[in-house]
Amino acid sequence: MKKEHVYRRRRIGALFVAAVLAFALYSGGGAGAESPSVFYTVSPGDTLWSVATDHYPPSEDPRVAVEVIREANDLPGARIYPGMRLELPATG
Secondary structure, eight states: OHHHHHHHHHHHHHHHHHHHHHHHHHHHTTTTOOOOOEEEEOOTTOOHHHHHHHHSOTTSOHHHHHHHHHHHTTOSSSOOOTTOEEEEOOOO
16 A cells, blocks of 8 residues: 555656646747737838837837837838838837
8 A cells, every 4th residue: 555655646746747847848938039020100200219109118218119120120210201111129
């Protein structure tokens, strides 16, 4: 009887370890993944600054967001035009 009890505890322990490892792999799988970009079509009156402040969290510096948008879209300056489709990548 005692032997069965030991084997049962080992099986339960092994199942617990397997469950913890599976959870760790599942939850950590996307940790290094980058957020997908969002695309935005420029409307009349939009500026890079307004797009940055409207589409990024207020806790982020809009200057950083403007530069990220410029670089992602190969914009030589800050001028954008209605109808342009801009990629808005994650800044973090």
